[in-house]
Amino acid sequence: MTERPKEDNVIYANFGARKRVSSAEETGAPTRSFQQRSLSPAALRIANAAVRQTDVGRVKRGTEYAARGHVVELRVVHGGVRAAVVGSQNEPFQVGMHLPYRSYEDIRRAVGDIVRAPGSIAAAKAGTLDEHVLDILLCDAPQEVTFSCDCPDGANVCKHAIAVAQRAAELVDDDPTLIFTMRGLSLEDLESRKRNQAEDLARENAEPGSEFFWSGRPLPELPRPKVAPMIEDSDIDLLHRAMQTVSFTNIDQLRAVADIEDLYDELTR
Numbered sequence: 001m002t003e004r005p006k007e008d009n010v011i012y013a014n015f016g017a018r019k020r021v022s023s024a025e026e027t028g029a030p031t032r033s034f035q036q037r038s039l040s041p042a043a044l045r046i047a048n049a050a051v052r053q054t055d056v057g058r059v060k061r062g063t064e065y066a067a068r069g070h071v072v073e074l075r076v077v078h079g080g081v082r083a084a085v086v087g088s089q090n091e092p093f094q095v096g097m098h099l100p101y102r103s104y105e106d107i108r109r110a111v112g113d114i115v116r117a118p119g120s121i122a123a124a125k126a127g128t129l130d131e132h133v134l135d136i137l138l139c140d141a142p143q144e145v146t147f148s149c150d151c152p153d154g155a156n157v158c159k160h161a162i163a164v165a166q167r168a169a170e171l172v173d174d175d176p177t178l179i180f181t182m183r184g185l186s187l188e189d190l191e192s193r194k195r196n197q198a199e200d201l202a203r204e205n206a207e208p209g210s211e212f213f214w215s216g217r218p219l220p221e222l223p224r225p226k227v228a229p230m231i232e233d234s235d236i237d238l239l240h241r242a243m244q245t246v247s248f249t250n251i252d253q254l255r256a257v258a259d260i261e262d263l264y265d266e267l268t269r
Contacts, residue, residue: 043127077182079099115193
């Protein structure tokens with residue numbers, strides 16, 4: 001009979017011999033990552049900044065808090081996010097998410113990289129930012145983001161911080177311009193700098209001997225307007241009411257609407 005491994009009075013009957021592991025993946029335990037909603041790269045950084053700094057239990061409880069609406073009074077401020085989280089106490093806990101310090105030169109460089117790219121304003125509105133820009137505006141690694149909470153939990157990232165990070169990530173996913181708010185910037189700032197950048201480029205291109213005088217620079221992408229069937233998407237009752245003002249009878253009104261529909265079909269074939 002093989003003797004079971006033991007140490008002092010502990011017998012490893014159910015677990016077998018001990019084995020040293022270096023990662024959660026080796027244990028077969030679920031890895032900590034944000035899987036509740038498909039997020040943009042920027043929003044995912046915010047969520048994972050909290051998730052990657054704590055344990056699975058706190059992640060689960062914090063996710064439940066966020067889903068049940070425990071996060072209230074969430075505000076995006078210069079430097080991060082502030083919110084209150086309703087818990088088991090009479091008063092909600094005050095939670096803060098703090099982005100890492102970036103110098104004025106760092107922010108200026110990131111903004112310069114944004115405005116120099118063709119179609120950059122539209123891309124910024126859609127949350128499409130280069131990785132190195134996100135490194136500056138948000139964080140380069142999860143550990144750069146810190147959290148504060150006045151709850152009794154002594155962990156660096158408690159369940160309340162998880163809930164706030166999740167809700168903040170969802171807000172940024174819905175409105176990517178909040179990234180700039182966290183750094184004391186606005187979309188108007190970017191648009192102004194874009195105009196100044198365009199003027200500077202125009203002067204540079206016009207200078208004698210400029211390499212861009214004849215070849216020019218890359219052009220931005222053409223706009224992609226939404227294509228939709230106007231008649232089908234419109235309120236047909238409004239069209240009928242408009243035709244009533246120029247029709248003597250209901251028959252005239254129906255004919256007028258039918259003529260407009262036929263004309264629309266003919267023009268959009």
